[in-house]
Amino acid sequence: MGECDVIPHGMTSISMENVSKYFDGGETVANYRLNLEVDDGEFLVILGPSGCGKTTALRLIAGLEQPSEGTIYFGDERVDGRSPSDRNVAMVFQNYALYPHMTVAQNIGYPLKVRGIPPDERDRRVEEVTELLHIEAQTHKKPGSLSGGQRQRVALARAIIREPSVFLLDEPLSNLDAKLRQEMRTELKRLQNELEITTVYVTHNQEEAMSMADTVVVMHQGTIQQIAPPQELYDRPRTTWVARFIGSPPMNLFRGTRRNGSIDIGEAGTIALDGVASGDEAVVEAGGGDEAGSAGVLAADARGEISLGVRPEDLTVTTTRPSSESVIEGTVDTVEPMGEYVLVNVVVNDQVVNAKANEETVERGDTVYLTFDDGKAYLYDDDGELVA
Template identity: 45%
Template sequence: MAQIELRNVSKRWGSFVGVDDFNLTIADKEFLVLLGPSGCGKTTTMRMIAGLEDVTDGDILVDGKRVNDLEPKDRDVSMVFQSYALYPNMNVYENIRFPLKVRGIDPKTHDEKVRRASRMVELDDFLHRKPAELSGGQRQRVALARAIVREPNVFLMDEPLSNLDAKLRVSTRAQIKNLSHELAVTTIYVTHDQIEAMTLADRVVVMKGGVVQQVGSPTEIYDRPANAFVASFIGSPAMNLMEGQVSGGVFSAAHVEIRGLNAPDGPLTLGFRAEDAALAPQGSGQITAPIYTLELLGDATMISVRVGDALVSVKADKSYRAEIGDMVSFSIPNEICHLFNAKDGARLGD
């Protein structure tokens, strides 16, 4: 069992705040993803949990025990790094075995543990090879096996897929998902890739500038983003955001008029997702504008228009054909609209 609590945890270097007043309880066996852009504090948070960074303020507890002052080796966590961190002079078998030797585990159990970990990540045919003889995906699997072999209470994964090409990212992501189900170990996973977060996580913590913006299941964060930043960060494509004015329940911006909104008069940021809107008969939609670009995605066609300084996209059928510059209308029903405060980006309404 490994329940992790972060209580008012902060990290500062002089006047620079890396993580500010982080509070969270991570349940036993939960797969939690820390998500955000570079510099948001997600890796620093993970490193504090691992003991690789000192906590400036606050407490970190594992199963109710304060671990702030424990050395990394005493925290019973296993970390998978972005850089793989393999020993080039050792073959795959010895790389996987290394944590067992360091921790003084009974040598009689090593072979069974190494081969079990190897089997779980499909490395049995590569145990004799050196890291230089492996592909990037194979090296990452060695790093995963080396973490598994220790049988820790907590897995920490710091952007483990970022060095892989797109196809390998998909297959390795599936492997991590399956492993987390099979091992049932508390896992904290750091990424800037929202697709990884959405597909892997039980819960997602979205961070910006060292501050938690929202915590929730992937569905909750996707359907009800807490603010415009979360809305812009989650989804592929990200949520369309348009700045405009509301007067008498009517939202107006360049090429846009949406009526019947329950919103106060004044500046407003209105958002909607590309897949929730639809094409409308010419001139009859809430947005009518010339096509800025068309992207054929295979299963759909993405149509984009300009609304002020923003590009606004809508998914159409894969058979849709038009030319750049042609006029197009989009239907934006009120029920798909998300409303955000124009000043601080906070979500408005229920």
């Protein structure tokens, strides 16, 4: 295998078209019809809870798994069916997968060694990357005697030494303690900016995803829920699932019945729909899509179940009934002072609602009124799709 049939370094975009992966003869569906575009040099994060198929998606890109259906392209070249070594990808595994019997220098130099690069050149490049990652003092040690952070750096060094066209990371920070994780996050981002390698990063940690990604792909039960830049993901979650997955504590969802242009959420109150619905028209079109059509869904006389979503940070808690029309009434259950803010848990129709307040002004048993800015509320239809 010569270097010639390896995808050249520099310009690599990744595209997955209708990629599905089944295990156990179709019994287990790990990925279903993934459609994904990663631009050259982009930092893409696949975010999802454990078991959502995000690691399988990464392994499909790496070539460690072959898709059951669909095609994968690197640039213009079709790569599904090719072995990992033919794809010129580098991968950092969750447990780092350092070769325990080799020294740090041997570990880092291994991808060059198997490519037949002469020892002088190898040593020079090992020196280069170890300096870049500040592990030059550890090169003669075995991985077993390194700290978690140092192992992480060695794994990164081994991945970047051969200048891969695609850089894949599978939960690389999950084995580090909080402080180190923060540090490595910054370092990873810096490294990716400097090297401009197309990167796919898998994590279940939304903080990591939001802080590092150019684009976030949210996955759930083997399918892609939403692909968006981090801010958009937070501002316009496309489904109730994404809405509740992104943000901590999660977004509050009030189930209610639509009636005469407003939502009736039981005894707790009624919310006027026109304010909420007057949001971004383009987004209205993007949502919906059912036989009723988005226009129908928002029509004043439309009926049926609907969910109103408001983030805890967008709810205002007051003890006196405000004059505003859209007010939700509830009883304070618990108050949790978090330092930065006070989390007020309010029972509304037997459902606990989280609200972030600035001060501890209420206590258990108080009747309180929740209000919000119409522009910061979301409507989801029966299928959990964003309407407005």
